[in-house]
Amino acid sequence: MSKLYFKYGAMGSSKTAQALMVKFNYEEKGYKVALMKPATDTRDGFDVCSSRIGLKGKCIVIAEDTNLEEWFKNVDYQVIIIDESQFLTKEQVDSLKNIACKYVPVICFGLKTDFLTNMFEGSKRLFELADSLTEIKSVCNCGRKAEVNARLVDGKVVYEGQQIFLGGNESYVGMCYTCWKKDAENN
Numbered sequence: 001m002s003k004l005y006f007k008y009g010a011m012g013s014s015k016t017a018q019a020l021m022v023k024f025n026y027e028e029k030g031y032k033v034a035l036m037k038p039a040t041d042t043r044d045g046f047d048v049c050s051s052r053i054g055l056k057g058k059c060i061v062i063a064e065d066t067n068l069e070e071w072f073k074n075v076d077y078q079v080i081i082i083d084e085s086q087f088l089t090k091e092q093v094d095s096l097k098n099i100a101c102k103y104v105p106v107i108c109f110g111l112k113t114d115f116l117t118n119m120f121e122g123s124k125r126l127f128e129l130a131d132s133l134t135e136i137k138s139v140c141n142c143g144r145k146a147e148v149n150a151r152l153v154d155g156k157v158v159y160e161g162q163q164i165f166l167g168g169n170e171s172y173v174g175m176c177y178t179c180w181k182k183d184a185e186n187n
Helices: 015-028 068-073 090-102 121-129 177-186
Strands: 004-008 033-038 048-050 056-058 060-062 079-082 106-110 132-135 148-153 156-158 172-175
Touching: 004 015, 004 090, 004 121, 015 033, 015 048, 015 056, 015 079, 015 106, 068 090, 079 090, 090 106, 090 121, 106 121, 148 177, 172 177
Parallel strands: 004 106, 004 132, 033 060, 033 079, 079 106
Antiparallel strands: 048 056, 148 156, 148 172
């Protein structure tokens, strides 16, 4: 039986690299894999999934109004892998659950929360529906587990702004909650 998987972690935890490696492993065994990402993520190019360590792959872009169950009826994939799944809509996650229940495994990679520790719509729904939840761990500068996606402006952590602001190492750093909270109290 196929499942809906959600593999989540803070910024810098190698989510995209792992998504690309999982794709490679399935393809090496002869599976036809759909690598996808929401259209919201344009950071590395419109139809590219790119990791910080240099791994890249062409991907299918999911528009916000895409009905994934209808899309799936017209394709021939045996596995679906989605990067940046926090940007999916609730309805899209519901569709992915239905696809996983009836047809093929769906493996989602993404952030759990934003820079203020609030869940994204897609992540929230994945936590509600996924058959398997796996945290991909990374480390704060202090050595504790990073769990907050601290947003940086001019190298300083900020605590206000829009939920979605695309950026990489220049704009975000994974921090433990203690360091993030301590920084907020000092500013």
